[in-house]
Amino acid sequence: MVSMSTLPADARLRNFISNGDPDTDPFQGHSAESNIEIPEEICDLAVDYYGKRLAVATPSAVLVYQIAAAGSASGDILSKIATGTDDATLLARLESPDIAGPLQQIGWCDPSQGSMIVACGQCGSVVVYRETSPRGFSLAWKEKIEGAATSVQFGPKEFGMLSIAVGSTSGLVTIFDNSGGSLARTGVLKAHLNGVSSLSWSTPISPATLASGPAVQSGYLMPANAPRRLVTAGSDCNVKVWRYHSEDKKWVEECALPGGDGIVAEDTTPAEHRGPLPDGGAERPEGPPALPSHDACVRAVAWRPNVGIPSNFLASGAEDGSCKIWVQEMEGQPWRKASEIRHDTPVYRAHWSVTGLCLCLSIGDEAVCIYKQSASGEWLRVDGTQSIED
Known part of the structure; x- marks a missing residue:
């Protein structure tokens, strides 16, 4: 099953406040009116599109901080929150009685669709908070899914509607779309045995269109939207790619990325071995692939933003310390492990960074590693001196 343990409290932040003295009360010197709240335990955090606000998920609430004044650099977020400067203040504390267990993940919506935060909890609740004033958020939507929610993400705005994907320990991924004026459940993907640990939406621009197609052939740089796709990861050690068929209004498993150095076809499972789920559920092959994507539980997966090349890239990280880079050279071609x-x-x-040029990994021992692909295709660590094995 997917472990529900949360990330440790940010020791650097609390150490900063106490000046390195373990016997010092971290909150000493901060009055009740200081507008500062330091979380004892951090489950997840997310920065908004502009890098100006930080949402921190604690076991029981979401704290929203203003981390930079308009037009200024964000700087050291930890010290600004700790000292309570004008450009690092607590804007809101968001709590919902519908969330009985610890929060697991949060995320910001694209600003073109509104200033909203989505959060999911161990009790299976999914909530959306909408900003209603410069310093105020209100509960805009709530829903319950099967199992404990482990991963949640807003869909790209380019798909033309507000969408949310939620993964859970039940092994299901639930899709909510705002196609009729309100968010409604439109798809259920039976994705992974023993639970879903991570998910990521695909890039909204079709890589194939960048190299050929009506937009390029007509001489206009107006790339068409790609099909809606998701990548999911689970405790069954697998990474799977899903595609939405608009004609049938169903999600279909496109492929499961294989272990070893093999190459997987888009979807070679015979039709008789597929089984649809009700209410827009995904058709799926019965059973896992011959070799799992990783040798251990996959904890993280991320779809690389399109950077103007006709290729798709995925990154997946596992408990054994491996992070695999997967590439699909063109739509319709097989996926393969590149590095x-x-x-x-x-x-x-x-x-991934917004441009897709850098990959950031959060690993054990409270370490963060940043990698960048060189001109030769090698992934190099740019926050230190370590390079990687291809």
Whole structure:
């Protein structure tokens, strides 16, 4: 099953406040009116599109901080929150009686769709908070899914509607779409045995369109939207790619990325071995692939933003310290493992930069590693001196 343990409290932040003295009360010197709240335990955090606000998920609430004044650099977020400067203040504390267990993950919506935060909890609740004033948020939507929620993410705005994907310990991924004026459940993917640990939406721009297609052939740089796709990871050691068929209004498992150095076809499972789930559920092959994607539970997966090349890239990280880079040269072609990064501690989070040029990994021992692909295709660590094995 997917472990529900939370991330440790930010020791650096609390150490900063206490000036390094373990016997000092971290909150000493901060009055009740100081507008500062330091979380005892951090489950997840997310920065908004502009890098100006930080949402921190604690076991029982979401804390929203203003971390930079308009037009200024964010700087050291930890010290600004700790000292309570004008450009690092607590804007809101968001709590919902519908969430009985610890929060697991949070995320910001694209600002073009509104200023909203989505959060999911161990009790299976999913909530959306909408900003209603410069310093105020209110509960805008709530829903309950089967199992404990482990991962949640807003869909890309380019798909034309507000969408949310939620993974859970039940092994299901639930899709909510705002196609009729309100968010409603439109799809259920039976994704992974023993639980879903991570998910990520695909890039909204079709890589194939960048190289050919009506937009390029007509001479206009107006790339068409790609099909809606998701990548999911689970405790069954697998990474799977899903595609939405708009004609049938169903999600279909496109492929499961294989272990070893093999190449997987898009979807070769015979139709008689597929089984649909009700209410827009995904058709799926029966059973796992011959070789799992990783040799251990996969904790993180991230779809690389499109950077103007006709290729798709994925990054997946596992408890054994491996992070694999997967590539699909063109839509319709098979996925293959392009590189593998090895660490001595588990990989818990994976994030791409906005341009897709850098990959950030959160690993054990409270370490963060940043990698960048060289001109030769090698992934190099840019926050230190370590390079990786291809």
